[in-house]
Amino acid sequence: MKYDGIVIGGGPAGMFAAITAASRGGRILLLEKNDRLGKKLLITGKGRCNVTNHCSGQEVLQNTPRNGRFLYSALTAFPPEKTMAFFESHGCPLKTERGNRVFPASDRSQSILDCLKSELRRVRVTVCNEAVTRILTQDGKVHGVQTGKNTYEASWVILATGGVSYPATGSTGDGYSFAAALGHTIIPQEGSLVPLTEDGTDCARMQGLSLRNVAVKLLNAKGKVLYQDFGELLFTHFGMSGPTVLSASCHLKGEDCRMVIDLKPALEPSKLDERILRDLELYQNRSMENALTDLLPRSMIPVILRRLDISADLQANSLTRQKRRALVELLKAFPVAIAGKRPVSEAIITSGGIKVSEVDPKTMESKLVPGLFFAGEILDCDAYTGGFNLQIAWATAYAAGNSVPLE
Numbered sequence: 545m546k547y548d549g550i551v552i553g554g555g556p557a558g559m560f561a562a563i564t565a566a567s568r569g570g571r572i573l574l575l576e577k578n579d580r581l582g583k584k585l586l587i588t589g590k591g592r593c594n595v596t597n598h599c600s601g602q603e604v605l606q607n608t609p610r611n612g613r614f615l616y617s618a619l620t621a622f623p624p625e626k627t628m629a630f631f632e633s634h635g636c637p638l639k640t641e642r643g644n645r646v647f648p649a650s651d652r653s654q655s656i657l658d659c660l661k662s663e664l665r666r667v668r669v670t671v672c673n674e675a676v677t678r679i680l681t682q683d684g685k686v687h688g689v690q691t692g693k694n695t696y697e698a699s700w701v702i703l704a705t706g707g708v709s710y711p712a713t714g715s716t717g718d719g720y721s722f723a724a725a726l727g728h729t730i731i732p733q734e735g736s737l738v739p740l741t742e743d744g745t746d747c748a749r750m751q752g753l754s755l756r757n758v759a760v761k762l763l764n765a766k767g768k769v770l771y772q773d774f775g776e777l778l779f780t781h782f783g784m785s786g787p788t789v790l791s792a793s794c795h796l797k798g799e800d801c802r803m804v805i806d807l808k809p810a811l812e813p814s815k816l817d818e819r820i821l822r823d824l825e826l827y828q829n830r831s832m833e834n835a836l837t838d839l840l841p842r843s844m845i846p847v848i849l850r851r852l853d854i855s856a857d858l859q860a861n862s863l864t865r866q867k868r869r870a871l872v873e874l875l876k877a878f879p880v881a882i883a884g885k886r887p888v889s890e891a892i893i894t895s896g897g898i899k900v901s902e903v904d905p906k907t908m909e910s911k912l913v914p915g916l917f918f919a920g921e922i923l924d925c926d927a928y929t930g931g932f933n934l935q936i937a938w939a940t941a942y943a944a945g946n947s948v949p950l951e
Contacts, residue, residue: 707894
């Protein structure tokens with residue numbers, strides 16, 4: 545069984561790479577070990593699929609903290625506007641939401657998958673549900689692949705098997721072993737865009753509390769700001785999650801860190817102090833636990849009072865000026881000690897993978913093995929939340945699919 549080329553992995557990058565190559569006239573085989581294509585794609589964006597970000601290619605690079613420079617050529621050739629044009633011109637209307645996040649107008653990731661599957665059929669890509677066991681080489685060049693059932697000959701292979709996040713969707717790191725067997729360096733994987741665990745119990749006490757419009761900073765042990773953001777976060781039984789926390793996790797590299805939250809970013813300390821004074825006067829005969837209900841979510845009040853060593857039963861008009869100032873300081877800089885990340889299996893994206901210095905950034909071809917190409921999450925590149933990681937998948941897949949040799 546002979547093909548011009550073979551794509552391993554039926555996720556976003558694999559499907560798009562196969563479409564791109566086949567649209568140039570190639571006879572392409574797409575191999576996916578799951579019983580269906582796009583299993584992980586269906587759960588992205590909480591089932592809505594944040595397909596890209598409506599920004600420039602340069603802005604995608606600015607939102608890619610890990611090896612963004614490597615992606616310059618790919619994102620120049622295939623920026624977000626081309627991603628949007630592809631889906632809209634192939635019968636999948638899109639819409640742009642807050643933060644320039646782009647979703648299918650249907651609010652269903654199935655619409656994106658249906659569009660890709662339709663195009664795979666149109667350009668006549670052969671799809672087989674078989675698990676690859678190894679990539680075959682001859683005289684140092686790619687010669688085909690072996691599956692549990694068959695051997696397929698081809699002059700090139702695009703490896704698009706994803707990372708190791710959400711292993712139930714088939715992302716079990718197979719591609720890393722295939723590449724390593726051919727001499728590639730694999731950067732150790734860890735979770736990126738992953739919730740953070742707290743070194744303490746305060747988050748658990750506020751479990752389920754979602755905060756909007758807060759400013760966050762991730763600081764290392766020396767107080768250096770590793771990342772800062774503005775937006776939403778969620779307290780959980782283990783620590784914190786939400787968009788700002790997930791993006792901050794990209795910068796957590798095994799060192800002692802703390803997240804510092806400005807709970808009232810719109811108020812300068814002096815204005816916040818005035819606001820607190822008004823509430824204390826208004827509720828002067830109430831306990832502190834009840835006097836702060838206009839200012840803070842109810843589940844947060846006991847945590848704040850405990851940190852300041854203020855009795856919940858203390859009458860509001862008995863609060864000292866010193867304690868009031870300490871309250872202002874805490875609301876402007878509420879620290880949470882970080883114990884680490886949740887397991888990589890819970891991450892949205894994988895950090896680590898194929899070492900990018902061993903890959904040609906213009907073509908995505910291996911510098912070590914002629915005929916071996918890469919696309920998507922298998923590469924050691926990861927970005928913030930907001931559609932940037934899927935944009936990297938489309939761009940690298942386009943680069944690989946446009947660069948493979950066709951007779």
